[in-house]
Amino acid sequence: HVAASGRPGPVLIDLPKDILMKEAPYQKEVIRASATARYQPATEPDPAAISAAVDMMIRAERPVIYGGGGLINSGPRASELLTDLVHMTGWPTTLTLMGLGALSAADKHFLGMLGMHGTYEANLAMHGCDLMLNLGARFDDRVTGLISGFSPNSTKIHCDIDPSSVNKNVAVDLAVIGDATKILEALIAEMKKRKFKPHKTSLDKWWSQIEVWRKRDCLRFNQTGSIIKPQHAIKRLCEMTAERDVYVTTEVGQHQMWAAQYFDFHLPNRWMTSGGLGTMGYGLPAALGVQVAHPGATVIDIAGEASFMMNMQELSTLSQYNLPVKMFIINNEWMGMVRQWQELIHGGRYSESYSASLPDFRKLADTFNMTGLVAQSSDDLDSVITQMLDTPGPVIADIRVAKEENCFPMIPSGAAHNDMLLGPEDQAEKPVSEEGMVLV
Incomplete structure (x- = not known):
C-alpha cells in the first residue's frame, strides 16, 4: 500500500535471520485485508482549491502548463485528461524529464522538455509566463535553475499528491493537493461549468512570441562527414x-x-x-x-x-x-x-x-x-x-559517435532560464559564475 500509493516509493521489509531460521506450520488462509496503513494520501482535491485555480486560470494572459512525473504515476487517464485540458485551453505545455509522453510530442502545443537541457522555447516561456499550472512536478533544481530568477513574474499553481513537496523549493500562490487524475477531472468539470474561454487576443500574442523562440531551432545540429553525431x-x-x-x-x-x-x-x-x-x-x-x-x-x-x-x-x-x-x-x-x-x-x-x-x-x-x-x-x-x-x-x-560533442541547449549552473547556452558559440560569452561551479 505504501509503495504504490500517493507518491510511489520504495519500502524496506527487514526480516532478521533469527526469524527466517524459525520453523512454523504452514496454514493456507484466505487473504485478509491488511490493517489500515498510517500513510493515507489525499486523492480527492479540495473543491475550494479547484475553484480558486480556475479563477486564476481565467485571468491568465501568458499561461504555461508544466507537467511532471506525477502525471505518469497517476496512470494513463491523467495523460488523456492533460491532452483534453491542453486542447480546451490552447495553452503552451512543457514536460519534465520524468513527464515525457504525458502529452504527445507531435502535439502543436508541446514546447518540448524544459530545464537544464530543455528547449529554448520551453525555458523562455516558463521564464516569461504570468500563470504557471504545475501538474505533478516538484520544482527540481534541474528544472528551476537559479531559484531567485525562476519564472519571476508568474502566479504559480502547484497540483501535487504530496503536501511536503509544496513550497519546498519554490513558493507558490495556490496548492491543490490530490491525485493528478482527480485534479484534472475536477479542473475540467469546473471549467466547463463556468464555460471557460481563454483570452484569445492575449493568447495569440503569447503564441506569436513563442513561435519567435521556436524559430531559433535550438535542437539543430550539423551531421556532415562520416563521424556520427x-x-x-x-x-x-x-x-x-x-x-x-x-x-x-x-x-x-x-x-x-x-x-x-x-x-x-x-x-x-x-x-x-x-x-x-x-x-x-x-x-x-x-x-x-x-x-x-x-x-x-x-x-x-x-x-x-x-x-x-x-x-x-x-x-x-x-x-x-x-x-x-x-x-x-x-x-x-x-x-x-x-x-x-x-x-x-x-x-x-x-x-x-x-x-x-x-x-x-x-x-x-x-x-x-x-x-x-x-x-x-x-x-x-x-x-x-x-x-x-x-x-x-x-x-x-x-x-x-563524435567524442567531444556537447549537449545543448544548456542552462549553466547558477543561471536562470533566460541565460541559456544554445551552442559552442555561447560558451565564451557566458562564463559560469563561481557560485554556479559549486552547484554542479
Missing part, C-alpha cells in the same frame, strides 16, 4: 522505430539528455529513466523488466558506454532468458556529461572522465551468445539499426 544516431533510431511498439530506457548522462531531446514519445510509460537520483546503470536492468512485462514490444536501452558498464553483469540474465532487448550504446569513450561540465564549467581541467580501457562490445556480446554490431561511420548507421531491430534475440549495437 550522437543527436543524429538517436533521431534516426526514433524515425526507424516509428511504426513499432517501442519502450525506451536509458542510463544516465549525455545520451540520456539527447534521448529526451530527439526521441519522440506519444504515450505515457514508454520512457523509463532515472531522474532525481541520476543512477548510472539503471537502463539495462530496467529494460529487462520492461521486456518481461511486454514480451511482444521492441525494448531499447539507449546507453552510454560508461553507464552500460555499471550493470553489464545483467547480460547474463538477458542471455539466460533470451530477452530480445536492444542495447544502443552511444559510445564516445568519455563519461560525457562529466567531461562536458569539466570543459564548460571548470576550464577544461579533465579528471577521471576519460574511458581508457573499454571492452570491445561486439566481442562482449559474443561471450554471452548474443549479437554484437558496430557502427563506425554515418554510412553504417541505418544498416546497423535495421539489423539490430530485425534480429530476434538480444543485440548490443556499439555506435561510435
Whole structure:
C-alpha cells in the first residue's frame, strides 16, 4: 500500500535471520485485508482549491502548463485528461524529464522538455509566463535553475499528491493537493461549468512570441562527414522505430539528455529513466523488466558506454532468458556529461572522465551468445539499426559517435532560464559564475 500509493516509493521489509531460521506450520488462509496503513494520501482535491485555480486560470494572459512525473504515476487517464485540458485551453505545455509522453510530442502545443537541457522555447516561456499550472512536478533544481530568477513574474499553481513537496523549493500562490487524475477531472468539470474561454487576443500574442523562440531551432545540429553525431544516431533510431511498439530506457548522462531531446514519445510509460537520483546503470536492468512485462514490444536501452558498464553483469540474465532487448550504446569513450561540465564549467581541467580501457562490445556480446554490431561511420548507421531491430534475440549495437560533442541547449549552473547556452558559440560569452561551479 505504501509503495504504490500517493507518491510511489520504495519500502524496506527487514526480516532478521533469527526469524527466517524459525520453523512454523504452514496454514493456507484466505487473504485478509491488511490493517489500515498510517500513510493515507489525499486523492480527492479540495473543491475550494479547484475553484480558486480556475479563477486564476481565467485571468491568465501568458499561461504555461508544466507537467511532471506525477502525471505518469497517476496512470494513463491523467495523460488523456492533460491532452483534453491542453486542447480546451490552447495553452503552451512543457514536460519534465520524468513527464515525457504525458502529452504527445507531435502535439502543436508541446514546447518540448524544459530545464537544464530543455528547449529554448520551453525555458523562455516558463521564464516569461504570468500563470504557471504545475501538474505533478516538484520544482527540481534541474528544472528551476537559479531559484531567485525562476519564472519571476508568474502566479504559480502547484497540483501535487504530496503536501511536503509544496513550497519546498519554490513558493507558490495556490496548492491543490490530490491525485493528478482527480485534479484534472475536477479542473475540467469546473471549467466547463463556468464555460471557460481563454483570452484569445492575449493568447495569440503569447503564441506569436513563442513561435519567435521556436524559430531559433535550438535542437539543430550539423551531421556532415562520416563521424556520427550522437543527436543524429538517436533521431534516426526514433524515425526507424516509428511504426513499432517501442519502450525506451536509458542510463544516465549525455545520451540520456539527447534521448529526451530527439526521441519522440506519444504515450505515457514508454520512457523509463532515472531522474532525481541520476543512477548510472539503471537502463539495462530496467529494460529487462520492461521486456518481461511486454514480451511482444521492441525494448531499447539507449546507453552510454560508461553507464552500460555499471550493470553489464545483467547480460547474463538477458542471455539466460533470451530477452530480445536492444542495447544502443552511444559510445564516445568519455563519461560525457562529466567531461562536458569539466570543459564548460571548470576550464577544461579533465579528471577521471576519460574511458581508457573499454571492452570491445561486439566481442562482449559474443561471450554471452548474443549479437554484437558496430557502427563506425554515418554510412553504417541505418544498416546497423535495421539489423539490430530485425534480429530476434538480444543485440548490443556499439555506435561510435563524435567524442567531444556537447549537449545543448544548456542552462549553466547558477543561471536562470533566460541565460541559456544554445551552442559552442555561447560558451565564451557566458562564463559560469563561481557560485554556479559549486552547484554542479
